[in-house]
Amino acid sequence: MSNIKEIAQLSGVSKSTVSRVISGRGYTSQEAREKVLKVIQELQYKPNAVARAMVSQRTNNIGVLIYRSQYPVASHPFYGKILDAILAASAQMNYSVFVTTDQEMSLRSADFMLEKRVDGLILISRLEQNVIDHIGKFGVPYIMVNGSTDVPGVIHIVNRDQDGGREAARHLTGLGHKRIFMLAGPQSHRSHHFRLEGFRAYLHEQRFDCPESSIAYAGASTFAEGYRRMEESWEFFQAEGYTAVFGTNDMLALGAMKFLMERSVNVPGQVAVMGFDDIDMASLLTPSLTTVRVDTAKMGQLACLMLDKLIRQEAVKDTSIELGPELIIRSSTWSDRSRSDRSL
Amino acid sequence: MSNIKEIAQLSGVSKSTVSRVISGRGYTSQEAREKVLKVIQELQYKPNAVARAMVSQRTNNIGVLIYRSQYPVASHPFYGKILDAILAASAQMNYSVFVTTDQEMSLRSADFMLEKRVDGLILISRLEQNVIDHIGKFGVPYIMVNGSTDVPGVIHIVNRDQDGGREAARHLTGLGHKRIFMLAGPQSHRSHHFRLEGFRAYLHEQRFDCPESSIAYAGASTFAEGYRRMEESWEFFQAEGYTAVFGTNDMLALGAMKFLMERSVNVPGQVAVMGFDDIDMASLLTPSLTTVRVDTAKMGQLACLMLDKLIRQEAVKDTSIELGPELIIRSSTWSDRSRSDRSL
DNA sequence: CTGAAAGCGCTTACAG
DNA sequence: CTGAAAGCGCTTACAG
Numbered sequence: 001m002s003n004i005k006e007i008a009q010l011s012g013v014s015k016s017t018v019s020r021v022i023s024g025r026g027y028t029s030q031e032a033r034e035k036v037l038k039v040i041q042e043l044q045y046k047p048n049a050v051a052r053a054m055v056s057q058r059t060n061n062i063g064v065l066i067y068r069s070q071y072p073v074a075s076h077p078f079y080g081k082i083l084d085a086i087l088a089a090s091a092q093m094n095y096s097v098f099v100t101t102d103q104e105m106s107l108r109s110a111d112f113m114l115e116k117r118v119d120g121l122i123l124i125s126r127l128e129q130n131v132i133d134h135i136g137k138f139g140v141p142y143i144m145v146n147g148s149t150d151v152p153g154v155i156h157i158v159n160r161d162q163d164g165g166r167e168a169a170r171h172l173t174g175l176g177h178k179r180i181f182m183l184a185g186p187q188s189h190r191s192h193h194f195r196l197e198g199f200r201a202y203l204h205e206q207r208f209d210c211p212e213s214s215i216a217y218a219g220a221s222t223f224a225e226g227y228r229r230m231e232e233s234w235e236f237f238q239a240e241g242y243t244a245v246f247g248t249n250d251m252l253a254l255g256a257m258k259f260l261m262e263r264s265v266n267v268p269g270q271v272a273v274m275g276f277d278d279i280d281m282a283s284l285l286t287p288s289l290t291t292v293r294v295d296t297a298k299m300g301q302l303a304c305l306m307l308d309k310l311i312r313q314e315a316v317k318d319t320s321i322e323l324g325p326e327l328i329i330r331s332s333t334w335s336d337r338s339r340s341d342r343s344l
Numbered sequence: 345m346s347n348i349k350e351i352a353q354l355s356g357v358s359k360s361t362v363s364r365v366i367s368g369r370g371y372t373s374q375e376a377r378e379k380v381l382k383v384i385q386e387l388q389y390k391p392n393a394v395a396r397a398m399v400s401q402r403t404n405n406i407g408v409l410i411y412r413s414q415y416p417v418a419s420h421p422f423y424g425k426i427l428d429a430i431l432a433a434s435a436q437m438n439y440s441v442f443v444t445t446d447q448e449m450s451l452r453s454a455d456f457m458l459e460k461r462v463d464g465l466i467l468i469s470r471l472e473q474n475v476i477d478h479i480g481k482f483g484v485p486y487i488m489v490n491g492s493t494d495v496p497g498v499i500h501i502v503n504r505d506q507d508g509g510r511e512a513a514r515h516l517t518g519l520g521h522k523r524i525f526m527l528a529g530p531q532s533h534r535s536h537h538f539r540l541e542g543f544r545a546y547l548h549e550q551r552f553d554c555p556e557s558s559i560a561y562a563g564a565s566t567f568a569e570g571y572r573r574m575e576e577s578w579e580f581f582q583a584e585g586y587t588a589v590f591g592t593n594d595m596l597a598l599g600a601m602k603f604l605m606e607r608s609v610n611v612p613g614q615v616a617v618m619g620f621d622d623i624d625m626a627s628l629l630t631p632s633l634t635t636v637r638v639d640t641a642k643m644g645q646l647a648c649l650m651l652d653k654l655i656r657q658e659a660v661k662d663t664s665i666e667l668g669p670e671l672i673i674r675s676s677t678w679s680d681r682s683r684s685d686r687s688l
Numbered sequence: 689c690t691g692a693a694a695g696c697g698c699t700t701a702c703a704g
Numbered sequence: 705c706t707g708a709a710a711g712c713g714c715t716t717a718c719a720g
Contacts, residue, residue, distance in 0.1 A: 001482065003697055014707045019699060026700090027705050044481060049459040050397045051697035055712045059394065061442075061460070071432060074443075075424025075624075083418040087445055091453070096460055098405075099418075099443045101431055109435070115393040116405070116440055137388060138345065223628055254628065261630040280419075281625055284567055284598065286605040347713055358691045363715060370716090371689050395713035399696045 002043045010043075011035040022047060053117065062090060062307060063098040063113035067125040073101040077251070077279035078296065079124055082145060085300020086122060093308055095119070102127070107134055114138050120307045123147065126189055141310035145303050146191065155306055156320040157299050161191050164292040164325030165198025168246055168274055171290070171327055173208060175334065177244040177272060181214055181237055183229055183252045185221035192221060195248040195276055195292075214242075218252055226255020234259070243271060244333070250275035250282050250291055257289070257332065272333040288330035295323045346387045354387075355379040366391060397461065406434060406651060407442040407457035411469045417445040421595070421623035422640065423468055426489060429644020430466060437652055439463070446471070451478055458482050464651045467491065470533055485654035489647050492534040499650055500664040501643050505535050508636040508669030509542025509592075512618055515634070515671055516588050517552060519678065521616060525558055525581055527573055527591040527600055529565035536565060539592040539620055539636075558586075562596055570599020578603070587615060588677070594619035594626050594635055601633070601676065616677040632674035639667045 004022075008015045013032050020026040021036040028036075039045075053059040064086055066073050074080055083099065090097050098118060100109045110131055113121060121135060121142035132151055135142055143155045172180055182199065185192035196215070203210040216233050218225040226247055230237075247253030253275030257267055265271050267287055275282060278293035302321060309316050348366075352359045357376050364370040365380040372380075383389075397403040408430055410417050418424055427443065434441050442462060444453045454475055457465060464485040467476070470492030479486055487499045516524055526543065529536035540559070547554040560577050562569040570591055574581075589604075591597030597619030604611055611617050611631055619626060622637035646665060653660050 004699095005697080015698080016700085016707055017705090020706085023699080029705060032706080046455065046459050046482075048461060048697055050394055050403065050461050051712090052699080053394045053712090054398055054697075054714090055699045057712075071428050072424070072624075073431060074418040074427040075421065077419065077624075080416070080419025080424055084415050087417060087443060088415060091444070096442050096444065096456055098440050099431060100435070100440065111390065112440055115390050117392060117394050138390075258628065258630055280416075280421075281628070284602065284625070285629060286602055348715095349713080359714080360691055360716085361689090364690090367715080373689060376690080392713055395696090396715080397696095398698090398713080399715050401696075 002045045003048065007036065007039050007043065007045055011039045058311075059117050059119055060095055061098060061116065061118045062095045062304075062311075063100065063116070063118040063121045065100050065102055065110060065113065065121060065123050065127070067102045067123075067127050067131075071101075074099065077281060078249070078277050078294075079146075081279075081296035082124060082300045082303075085297045086304055087300075089301045089304035093304060095304070095308075102131065107131060110135055114140060119311045122303050122307060141307060143303050143307050143310070145299055153319065155310070155316065155318070157302050157306070158320070158322055159191065159294045159299075160322045160324055161194035162198035162201070164276060164294075165195040165200075165248075166202040167325060167327045168195075168276065168292055169199045169202035169206075171329065172244050172246065172272065172274060172333065173203070173206060175244075175272065178208060179214075179240060179242045180208075180210075180244045180246055181233065181242040182216070183226055183245060183247040183256055184215050184217050185248045185252060186219070187217065189221075192248045199246060199248075213240075221249045221252055223251045223255040223258070226252035227259045228255070230256035230259040234263070245271060245273050247273070247275045250277045250279045250289060253289060253291070253332075254281060254285065257285075257287075268331065268333050268335055274333050278328055282328075283330065287332045287335075290330045290333035291328050293326040293328050295326070298323055346389045347392065351380060351383050351387065351389055355383040403461050403463055404439055405442060405460065405462045406439045406648075406655075407444065407460070407462040407465045409444050409446055409454060409457065409465060409467050409471070411446045411467075411471050411475075415445075418443065421625060422593070422621050422638075423490075425623075425640035426468060426644045426647075429641045430648055431644075433645045433648035437648060439648070439652075446475065451475060454479055458484060463655045466647050466651060485651060487647050487651050487654070489643055490535065492532065497663065499654070499660065499662070501646050501650070502664070502666055503535065503638045503643075504666045504668055505538035506542035506545070508620060508638075509539040509544075510546040511669060511671045512539075512590055512620065512636050513543045513546035513550075515673065516590065516616065516618060516677065517547070517550060519588075519616065521588040522552060523558075523584060523586045524552075524554075524588045524590055525577065525586040526560070527570055527589060527596045528559055528561050529592045529596060530563070531561070533565070536592045543590060543592075557584075565593045565596055567595045567599040567602070570596035571603045572599070574600035574603040578607070589615060589617045591617075591619045594621045594623045594633060597633060597635070597676075598625060598629065601629075601631075612675065612677050612679055618677050622672055626672075627674065631676045631679075634674045634677035635672050637670040637672050639670070642667055 004015050008018045020028050102109045123144045145157045184196045187193045216229040245256050257273045275291040278291045282289040282291050348359050348362050352362045364372050446453045467488045489501045528540045531537045560573040589600050601617045619635040622635045626633040626635050
């Protein structure tokens with residue numbers, strides 16, 4: 001592959017001039033410019049980004065570090081959406097993006113990024129404190145998206161999960177449900193914790209019954225766990241006369257719904273089901289799932305925007321950004337039948 | 345951040361010696377080694393990968409270029425899985441991976457990669473011929489995964505889609521279905537084309553009726569298209585007495601199934617539905633979807649393995665690799681009821 | 689076993 | 705307006 005030296009020789013100018021032509025910085029005569037450009041064309045010359053990064057101390061790369069104890073990562077129904085948004089936004093801003101996942105070997109993948117000299121880092125999901133400390137030490141700008149830990153001074157982009165939980169509770173109680181069962185994801189994770197908290201807070205304020213026994217804690221926020229917890233609780237659920245289920249994410253809710261459907265329980269006629277996230281599947285299933293949408297597109301976009309500012313050392317005022325959730329009503333909670341059943 | 349020069353000064357040796365200690369190449373005295381290592385520890389020194397890449401002419405980066413006319417890319421139910429497998433395999437092989445998507449601006453994203461100097465490229469899905477030509481010109485090793493075009497001399501990793509199509513046809517006819525409706529994705533795409541071809545070939549060989557009218561061609565391989573085509577064809581479908589639908593991918597099949605369920609058609613009792621790919625959703629829905637599984641995990645893994653060989657200039661014998669499809673029978677085609685209905 | 693020097697492919701002051 | 709030189713942070717022969 002050709003380099004600047006070759007271009008210089010062939011066009012009869014110095015390397016400096018070639019560089020100036022390419023960058024458009026500094027003065028160059030019309031004549032020199034034309035000669036150089038022509039040779040560049042002919043040789044299909046592409047400046048070496050590695051060499052450029054070396055001198056400019058800027059790689060134009062950003063790294064995305066997604067914490068997941070196991071795959072899927074990219075194809076994860078929720079995190080994958082954030083990643084997609086990051087990919088889209090960063091392409092527009094002329095950043096290339098490294099994608100890494102962080103499993104057991106937490107520090108190793110972070111090092112990977114740091115050695116690669118990314119200009120900045122986007123950390124998604126929960127990150128162990130030691131990884132964060134580690135990254136912090138290197139002075140690389142970074143942003144946390146939907147993180148579980150609130151590290152002071154770090155820019156966080158999160159969903160207003162408490163509000164979302166409240167909206168969910170309002171929706172279900174508004175439909176006439178008085179006894180609502182909750183499927184709660186890992187409480188160590190910020191989102192699941194706040195979603196549940198918001199949901200309960202609303203019930204409490206409105207004087208609805210909301211004992212601990214109405215909550216099943218899932219060990220993971222997966223479809224399988226949702227199914228299993230629902231199955232385990234089913235006898236109790238029936239005995240206690242619950243008429244609705246709220247899952248702190250869609251996967252849990254969908255797992256529960258699968259169980260109900262296998263038992264030929266009518267959703268929403270006999271039991272209403274509601275989730276949180278609005279993953280793609282939510283709208284595709286039959287019945288489609290009522291949920292609270294998290295604006296993953298904006299999360300990714302903002303993350304890139306803010307990170308770019310940090311990288312360019314611009315002033316960033318907000319140390320944390322909260323996005324508003326949006327209630328999405330679909331057929332798993334609402335239908336003509338469910339309406340008449342509980343005489344809304 | 346510290347560099348090799350600083351380490352050298354602090355440990356009282358030359359840069360060369362520091363470099364030798366770090367790389368483990370060449371001779372170093374025990375004493376020098378200890379001093380250097382200690383300083384490295386203290387300063388938390390990380391060698392600059394950009395500088396290394398500059399001299400070694402190896403970046404240890406690979407690029408993944410996914411062609412998609414629109415998002416999702418990473419979170420795509422099928423391509424996302426391949427990406428995940430690539431992420432997992434490349435991490436093990438100490439490659440970092442750039443992920444780019446290629447939309448309108450085809451050449452631009454490819455250039456991005458080439459300027460970044462990746463050691464190699466993995467191209468997923470269909471790629472325009474001019475992009476391929478472009479990449480080929482730069483002498484960067486690359487591999488195509490599930491590509492739609494058969495560029496001679498390029499290593500392709502694909503699924504044996506014709507065989508998969510045949511298996512699907514065998515399964516459905518084996519269940520007693522005689523009139524099968526087909527939902528075909530874009531025939532410009534290799535997979536959809538071969539899947540349909542295999543399916544029809546089997547029907548033909550077994551003397552089943554298989555006119556062109558039994559095929560609805562979808563403009564895209566999406567859920568929405570599956571739904572829409574099924575809806576459009578529904579009257580004809582009933583009039584002609586079809587008892588099964590085969591979609592050339594799961595999304596099409598699921599869209600069709602959604603339509604059927606909304607019409608309260610019993611699946612598989614009245615109509616059996618079958619897809620291709622085995623995306624996550626396929627097993628989660630009710631009824632779960634019978635499909636032909638594509639081994640995306642292996643696709644991604646092989647892609648990395650082969651690419652690494654190309655990068656290291658090792659001999660690669662196979663110019664193309666075909667993976668075997670696997671029939672996955674679930675409840676959308678098979679149940680006790682469906683069995684008795686057609687007296688299997 | 690160790691250090692000085694050259695070089696990877698660029699950019700950026702600095703003379704001219 | 706242009707070119708020679710220095711330097712980004714490493715590695716790799718080459719003397720010693």
